Amino acid sequence: MNSGILYALGAYLSWGLFPLYFRQIAAIPSLQIVAHRTLWSLAFVAVVLLVSRNLGWLKDVGAATWRRFALSATLIAVNWLTYVWAVGHGHVIDASLGYFINPLVNVALGFAVLHERPRPVQWLAVGLAAFGVLWLTVAGGRLPWVALVLAVSFGFYGLMRKTAALGAIEGLTLETLILAPLAAAGLIWWSQDGSMAGQTAVDWAWLVGTGPVTAGSLLLFAAGARRLSLATLGLVQYVSPSLQFLLGVFLFKEPMDATRLIAFGFIWGALALYSAEGLWQARRALQVKPI
Numbered sequence: 001m002n003s004g005i006l007y008a009l010g011a012y013l014s015w016g017l018f019p020l021y022f023r024q025i026a027a028i029p030s031l032q033i034v035a036h037r038t039l040w041s042l043a044f045v046a047v048v049l050l051v052s053r054n055l056g057w058l059k060d061v062g063a064a065t066w067r068r069f070a071l072s073a074t075l076i077a078v079n080w081l082t083y084v085w086a087v088g089h090g091h092v093i094d095a096s097l098g099y100f101i102n103p104l105v106n107v108a109l110g111f112a113v114l115h116e117r118p119r120p121v122q123w124l125a126v127g128l129a130a131f132g133v134l135w136l137t138v139a140g141g142r143l144p145w146v147a148l149v150l151a152v153s154f155g156f157y158g159l160m161r162k163t164a165a166l167g168a169i170e171g172l173t174l175e176t177l178i179l180a181p182l183a184a185a186g187l188i189w190w191s192q193d194g195s196m197a198g199q200t201a202v203d204w205a206w207l208v209g210t211g212p213v214t215a216g217s218l219l220l221f222a223a224g225a226r227r228l229s230l231a232t233l234g235l236v237q238y239v240s241p242s243l244q245f246l247l248g249v250f251l252f253k254e255p256m257d258a259t260r261l262i263a264f265g266f267i268w269g270a271l272a273l274y275s276a277e278g279l280w281q282a283r284r285a286l287q288v289k290p291i
Contacts, residue, residue, distance in 0.1 A: 002227065002228070003227060004223075004224050004225075004226070004227025004228040004232075005224070005228065005232070005236070006224075007220050007221070007223040007224035007227065008220070008221065008224030008225070008228055008232075008233060008236045009224075009236060009239065010217075010220040010224075011217050011218070011220035011221035011224060012221075012236055012237060012239040012240040013239060013240075013243070014213065014216070014217040014220070015217055015240040016239055016240040016241070016242065016243025016244055016247075017243060017247075018083075018087070018213075018244075019087045019092045019095070019244055019247050019248070019252070020247065021206070021209075021210075021213060022083075022084055022087040022088065023087060023088070023252075024206050025203060025206045025207060026087065026088035027088075028199065028203060028207070029195070030081055030084040030085040030088060031081065031186065032186070032187070032190055032195075032196070033084050033207065033210065034077060034080045034081045034084060034183075035182075035183035035184075035186045035187050036183075036187070036207040036208070036210055036211075037080060037084075037207075037210040037211065037214055038077070038176050038179045038180060038183040039176075039180060039183050039184060039187070039211070040207070040208050040209075040210055040211025040212070040214075041172065041176050041210070041211040041214045041215050042173070042176035042177060042180050042211070043211055044211040044212050044214075044215045044216075045169055045172055045173045045176065045215050046173070048169060048215070048219075049169070049173065054169075054170075057166070057170055058173075061166075061174065065164070065165060065166070065174075066174070066178075068160060068164060069160075069164070069166075069171065069174040069175055069178060070178050071160060072157055072160040072161060072164070072171070072175055073174075073175035073176075073178040073179050075153050075154075075156050075157040075160065076153075076157050076175055077179055078149065078153045079149075079150060079153040079154050079157060082146060082149045082150055082153070083095055083150060085146075086146045086150075090252065090254055091146050091254070092244055092245075092247055092248035092252055092254060093244075093245060093248035093249065093254045093256065093260070094144055094146035094147045095146060095147070095150060095241075095244055095248075096241040096242070096244035096245040096248060097144060097146075097147035097241075097245075097263075097264065097267065098146060098147035098148065098149070098150030098151040098154075098241075099150065099151070099154070099240055099241035099244070100238070100241045100245075100264075100267050100268070100271060101129055101133070101147060101148075101151040101267060102150070102151045102154050102155055102158075103234065103237065103271065103274065104125055104126045104129045104270060104271075104274065105151045105152060105154075105155035106155050106158060106159075107122050107123075107125070107126055107274075108126055108155075109155050109156065109159050110159075113159060114159075119277065119281075121273060121274070121277040122274060122277065124270075124273060125270040125271070125273045125274035125277070126270070127270075128266050128267070128269055128270035128273065129266065129267050129270040129271075131266050132262075132263040132264070132265070132266030132267040132270070133147075133148070133263070133267075135259070135262060135263045135266065136259065136260065136263035139259045139262070139263075140259045140260065140263070144263075167222065168218050168219065168221070168222035169215070169218070169219060169222070172215060172218055224236075234275060234278055235275055235279075238271065238275075245264075
């Protein structure tokens with residue numbers, strides 16, 4: 001099997017199984033988990049950079065790059081906080097919906113921000129997904145805010161990283177460096193006010209582990225992305241929300257009524273259309289490529 005497939009599968013399988021991990025610390029406030037995740041991710045990438053002697057790039061980071069990554073750090077912090085809260089409060093299915101929608105949000109952002117020209121079938125897929133969200137809002141009587149926050153925050157985050165000059169691990173280093181002072185201040189405050197008093201050594205082991213699992217998944221993804229075509233990577237990405245959906249329905253027993261199933265049906269149909277059209281375009285490009 002192509003090593004790129006193995007790396008990408010490793011990343012998306014780990015992201016898909018994240019609900020199992022974060023359920024172990026669901027009793028800890030989400031903001032505290034994100035603070036730990038930030039600091040331990042920074043510690044992990046710092047060790048990787050030291051071992052690989054890859055620290056020279058830091059001195060070349062200019063003010064514009066710092067500002068850009070301050071924005072991307074804010075977006076990923078919002079995404080992490082929403083996801084951790086969703087897992088801890090019985091909204092794993094809503095989280096999976098957000099990551100099912102995300103590729104179609106990327107199409108819309110590409111059009112609105114990068115002035116890309118989506119193909120008609122891509123627009124149809126975006127329209128089907130939008131109808132699914134609208135159906136869930138009207139028929140279900142509530143806006144699927146968890147899914148929308150996750151999809152939009154990660155969509156804008158991807159947009160920021162797409163146009164950034166730094167690689168995956170360097171970018172994560174800068175983002176966690178920016179967030180680290182706030183995270184450290186928060187943990188010091190919570191330790192003083194007694195809200196962390198009941199946390200056991202096992203809890204701390206899980207919290208420390210959020211760093212390696214976060215950064216490790218990103219490194220696997222970066223390795224896979226370098227070795228795979230965008231079309232292949234686009235198909236493999238559905239492993240993650242599919243696993244989350246299955247965990248939410250069958251393990252965590254979250255409600256899945258007819259209204260939600262119909263909404264998911266529209267979104268799955270949109271993704272099938274989007275993926276099939278992308279594969280057809282990739283195959284067509286190979287056929288017309290000069291020898």
